Amino acid sequence: MRLTCTVNGTTRQVDDVWEGESLLYVLRERMGLPGSKNACEQGECGSCTVYLDDVPVCACLVAAGQAEGREIGTVEGLAPPGELHPVQEAFLEAGAVQCGFCTPGLLVATDDLVSRSLAEGRTPTDPEIREALAGNLCRCTGYEKILDAVRLAADRMAGDARQPGGTR
Amino acid sequence: MSAPTRTPAGAPSAVGGPGGRIGDDARRPDGVLKVRGEFAYGSDLWMDDMLWGVTLRSPHPYARIRSIDVGPALAVPGVHAVLTSDDVPGEKVYGLELADQPVLAFDVVRYQGEPVALVAADHPDTARRAAARIVVDYDVWEPVTDARVALGHPTWNQVHDSPAEVTELSRESADLHPHGNLVRHLKVRRGAPAPTADVVVVGEYEVGMQDQAFLGPESGLAVPGEDGGVDLYVATQWLHVDQRQICAALALPPERVRLTLAGVGGAFGGREDLSMHVHACLLALHTGKPVKMSYNREESFFGHVHRHPATMRYEHGATRDGDLVYVKAEIYFDGGAYASSTPAVVGNGGTMGIGPYVVPNVHVDCYGAYTNNPPCGAMRGFGSVQTAFAYEAQMDALAAELGMDPVELRCRNAMEQGSTTPTGQVVDSPAPVVELLRRLEAMPMPPAVPTGDDVDLRDMPGGVSNTTHGEGVRRGVGYAVAYKNVAFSEGFDDYSTARVRLEVVGGEAVATVHTAAAEVGQGLVTVEQQIARTELGVEQVVVHPKDTAVGSAGSTSASRQTYVTGGAVKAACEAVRGQVLELAQRGVGRPVADLRLDGGKVVSDVEGIALPLADVLGEEVVEETVEWRHRPTESIDPETGQGFAHVQYAFSAHRAVVDVDVELGLVKVVEMACTQDVGKAINPQAVIGQIQGGTAQGLGLAVMEEILVRDGRVQNPSFTDYLIPTVLDMPPMRVEILEYADPHAPYGLRGVGEAPNISSGPAVLAAIRQATGLPLTRVPVRPEHVTGT
Numbered sequence: 043m044r045l046t047c048t049v050n051g052t053t054r055q056v057d058d059v060w061e062g063e064s065l066l067y068v069l070r071e072r073m074g075l076p077g078s079k080n081a082c083e084q085g086e087c088g089s090c091t092v093y094l095d096d097v098p099v100c101a102c103l104v105a106a107g108q109a110e111g112r113e114i115g116t117v118e119g120l121a122p123p124g125e126l127h128p129v130q131e132a133f134l135e136a137g138a139v140q141c142g143f144c145t146p147g148l149l150v151a152t153d154d155l156v157s158r159s160l161a162e163g164r165t166p167t168d169p170e171i172r173e174a175l176a177g178n179l180c181r182c183t184g185y186e187k188i189l190d191a192v193r194l195a196a197d198r199m200a201g202d203a204r205q206p207g208g209t210r
Numbered sequence: 211m212s213a214p215t216r217t218p219a220g221a222p223s224a225v226g227g228p229g230g231r232i233g234d235d236a237r238r239p240d241g242v243l244k245v246r247g248e249f250a251y252g253s254d255l256w257m258d259d260m261l262w263g264v265t266l267r268s269p270h271p272y273a274r275i276r277s278i279d280v281g282p283a284l285a286v287p288g289v290h291a292v293l294t295s296d297d298v299p300g301e302k303v304y305g306l307e308l309a310d311q312p313v314l315a316f317d318v319v320r321y322q323g324e325p326v327a328l329v330a331a332d333h334p335d336t337a338r339r340a341a342a343r344i345v346v347d348y349d350v351w352e353p354v355t356d357a358r359v360a361l362g363h364p365t366w367n368q369v370h371d372s373p374a375e376v377t378e379l380s381r382e383s384a385d386l387h388p389h390g391n392l393v394r395h396l397k398v399r400r401g402a403p404a405p406t407a408d409v410v411v412v413g414e415y416e417v418g419m420q421d422q423a424f425l426g427p428e429s430g431l432a433v434p435g436e437d438g439g440v441d442l443y444v445a446t447q448w449l450h451v452d453q454r455q456i457c458a459a460l461a462l463p464p465e466r467v468r469l470t471l472a473g474v475g476g477a478f479g480g481r482e483d484l485s486m487h488v489h490a491c492l493l494a495l496h497t498g499k500p501v502k503m504s505y506n507r508e509e510s511f512f513g514h515v516h517r518h519p520a521t522m523r524y525e526h527g528a529t530r531d532g533d534l535v536y537v538k539a540e541i542y543f544d545g546g547a548y549a550s551s552t553p554a555v556v557g558n559g560g561t562m563g564i565g566p567y568v569v570p571n572v573h574v575d576c577y578g579a580y581t582n583n584p585p586c587g588a589m590r591g592f593g594s595v596q597t598a599f600a601y602e603a604q605m606d607a608l609a610a611e612l613g614m615d616p617v618e619l620r621c622r623n624a625m626e627q628g629s630t631t632p633t634g635q636v637v638d639s640p641a642p643v644v645e646l647l648r649r650l651e652a653m654p655m656p657p658a659v660p661t662g663d664d665v666d667l668r669d670m671p672g673g674v675s676n677t678t679h680g681e682g683v684r685r686g687v688g689y690a691v692a693y694k695n696v697a698f699s700e701g702f703d704d705y706s707t708a709r710v711r712l713e714v715v716g717g718e719a720v721a722t723v724h725t726a727a728a729e730v731g732q733g734l735v736t737v738e739q740q741i742a743r744t745e746l747g748v749e750q751v752v753v754h755p756k757d758t759a760v761g762s763a764g765s766t767s768a769s770r771q772t773y774v775t776g777g778a779v780k781a782a783c784e785a786v787r788g789q790v791l792e793l794a795q796r797g798v799g800r801p802v803a804d805l806r807l808d809g810g811k812v813v814s815d816v817e818g819i820a821l822p823l824a825d826v827l828g829e830e831v832v833e834e835t836v837e838w839r840h841r842p843t844e845s846i847d848p849e850t851g852q853g854f855a856h857v858q859y860a861f862s863a864h865r866a867v868v869d870v871d872v873e874l875g876l877v878k879v880v881e882m883a884c885t886q887d888v889g890k891a892i893n894p895q896a897v898i899g900q901i902q903g904g905t906a907q908g909l910g911l912a913v914m915e916e917i918l919v920r921d922g923r924v925q926n927p928s929f930t931d932y933l934i935p936t937v938l939d940m941p942p943m944r945v946e947i948l949e950y951a952d953p954h955a956p957y958g959l960r961g962v963g964e965a966p967n968i969s970s971g972p973a974v975l976a977a978i979r980q981a982t983g984l985p986l987t988r989v990p991v992r993p994e995h996v997t998g999t
Contacts, residue, residue: 077246116247118246146247178936179936183941187898
């Protein structure tokens with residue numbers, strides 16, 4: 043089948059998609075976007091978390107056909123080329139990246155959490171962070187530095203939002 | 211053949227930022243790529259005309275193969291090759307320490323999931339559907355699933371004096387391998403043969419099978435070369451030991467089997483053994499096309515070895531005052547169907563099996579056995595994790611029997627520098643066991659169990675499942691301390707190779723570090739840069755892609771790479787520096803006193819000289835390759851276990867605080883605290899990351915992680931059924947790092963990664979025992995163990 047959708051702001055069209063393929067497979071193997079990771083194919087690990095019309099989902103659980111006409115956002119689209127999103131920068135600064143396989147999914151989930159909190163004019167509490175990231179497994183870090191990174195990113199993005207012209 | 215369009219070449223070689231010397235929180239050189247989703251893991255590799263390889267695995271734990279018919283699979287459109295053991299041109303068996311594992315099964319399959327045949331096709335699902343059409347005719351046998359039964363001693367030897375007669379195995383298939391079912395029996399005999407003591411505590415313990423559960427599945431891409439050889443890009447832990455085994459299987463010389471490390475999504479021991487390595491190469495050489503293989507999660511559970519399950523019996527004798535008089539231990543590791551690294555795991559289990567304590571009389575028997583369970587081998591903590599659950603439970607039981615505080619008992623018997631281990635080895639560097647425990651005791655405690663109307667369910671065992679508002683919830687606190695060898699032991703020639711080059715690029719001196727040491731997430735690439743910056747006084751350090759074009763670095767295992775490859779990089783930098791200083795003095799025209807490299811300059815404070823390094827080097831390219839070894843260890847005496855077996859020990863201790871809903875058996879770990887001596891923290895942030903991550907894996911084994919095996923069959927090969935800690939399961943952590951230099955090690959450092967994985971689980975168990983008053987001798991603890999239902 044033919045699939046047309048918007049990925050990271052660009053309209054993409056791919057042909058010969060087998061009906062059994064997941065959105066994750068199409069992103070990774072047909073669109074050249076391997077940033078979203080395949081670690082369980084069951085929606086348990088969150089490594090493939092992407093935005094589907096602004097809602098974070100496990101791309102492994104979305105059939106390719108369900109993405110028809112929708113807007114997809116992946117880790118590759120978080121920041122413009124050559125730049126880092128504050129969440130990406132915070133993960134590096136806090137030491138939240140070891141093997142990094144969980145990182146793309148965590149970045150999308152964190153961006154979603156922090157954005158939602160900031161829209162309510164606040165930063166997320168620790169219990170909220172834990173709840174929001176409970177679907178993203180990490181085997182390397184024990185999560186402490188991931189929590190550090192989320193707090194750091196939230197504080198920075200809150201600061202940016204208060205700046206005149208702050209957009210992120 | 212052109213290079214893959216997405217390969218790790220160039221990926222991990224990013225240039226680090228400013229700063230980042232020894233002792234700094236330097237950033238990872240691969241970090242930016244990782245947060246952008248641009249880092250090329252093994253599963254991300256891709257070539258235009260590549261095929262996908264899949265594996266057909268045995269559904270039976272033990273069976274004879276009568277016949278294999280690949281015809282129906284070959285007939286599927288899109289299939290390019292179907293291979294069996296007959297297509298393996300070289301050695302048909304391989305192994306890390308003992309070549310006993312078939313590349314593809316022939317005659318007999320010995321575990322469920324053993325690879326039997328391979329398919330290459332143009333789409334992964336085509337390959338999978340074709341593999342399902344291969345017809346294998348099996349004569350199914352009854353599996354041997356108990357290590358002690360496999361060895362012929364279903365009762366405890368040390369109690370019953372000799373192995374009992376075994377009748378249930380008196381049949382054709384009783385022995386899994388021609389050399390029998392015993393992989394290794396290690397004996398430690400020290401002091402009196404039959405000691406007695408005032409107080410004796412006996413316990414029997416069991417530890418379940420843990421999985422490494424790295425997130426990045428086994429993956430790689432094999433590309434056939436024009437010379438009849440093959441280039442393999444693969445996520446692994448030791449490129450050169452892979453190369454040796456692949457060469458044997460393919461009957462090719464090393465120069466025609468070239469390996470490059472693909473991005474590795476975690477390892478923890480699970481990538482020490484071969485997985486898809488030979489398979490992808492076979493398919494690539496057979497089809498003449500690049501072949502990618504990437505396991506899914508279910509296949510990953512069958513595609514790598516696990517942590518050995520163990521059954522253990524311990525007997526501790528002490529004086530009324532609490533001085534340990536003797537320890538007797540009998541330890542059984544279930545190695546599963548093939549040896550993997552079981553001999554070395556037995557080595558660790560036996561030599562360090564009584565913990566970091568001074569005991570005059572020690573009698574240990576440690577066995578590794580073949581069974582038809584999944585093969586077991588390396589996992590972080592390597593033979594020391596299982597025994598720590600037993601010896602620390604024993605210390606608590608002994609303290610209770612003596613009416614002593616458990617920490618006091620530990621401190622009273624703690625190993626220190628100058629102590630003699632049960633293997634007769636004098637501990638010749640700091641061993642701050644007492645200080646680790648005392649510092650833990652001094653740390654503040656978390657708030658008491660929440661009560662009343664303002665209880666936040668998220669703080670309760672069971673969480674938002676709303677299982678309790680504090681009713682039936684008991685608080686417990688537990689301590690544990692552990693030690694483990696760093697680097698390879700028992701006389702192994704344990705070395706690493708580093709090539710360091712210094713040259714002027716774009717007007718600036720740039721160092722390039724080339725080693726084959728696998729970066730698996732731990733941050734060795736950062737450490738390599740930090741060492742080169744420190745030793746050569748330059749900012750720009752390129753980490754060359756990891757490959758077999760340089761000599762072996764040894765395994766990324768045993769907490770050894772910062773020590774051994776770090777030592778090699780330091781030595782190579784020193785050799786380069788020596789040459790550069792000579793160049794500088796030639797330029798000056800005379801010997802210069804106190805000359806060193808700093809801030810991109812050749813400096814002598816004494817003589818007031820500061821020459822830009824770029825000027826000194828000019829067109830010169832200074833390159834040195836160094837093979838570096840830690841001081842040698844010795845094999846141990848086969849009858850007594852005595853010998854200088856280990857080059858260095860790492861020590862860590864944990865305090866766990868838990869809340870247990872004793873009515874439902876639900877456990878919430880409230881806080882973990884860890885103290886660890888790291889000798890010298892080369893990168894403090896990364897060191898803390900290792901401690902936190904290791905603690906999480908220990909907590910996981912304590913309360914949730916187990917591969918359930920019934921009649922040789924895995925019951926839970928998925929992340930739905932095999933649970934690893936989430937961010938909701940992991941509590942806040944306190945970490946204190948001690949830095950007592952080991953005078954024998956580079957920079958005084960101590961390997962970091964494994965020790966915290968060993969002491970955390972036993973501390974959690976101790977805390978749950980304190981909360982419940984139950985003995986809890988089996989790990990992981992499940993709700994029914996607490997409720998007795």
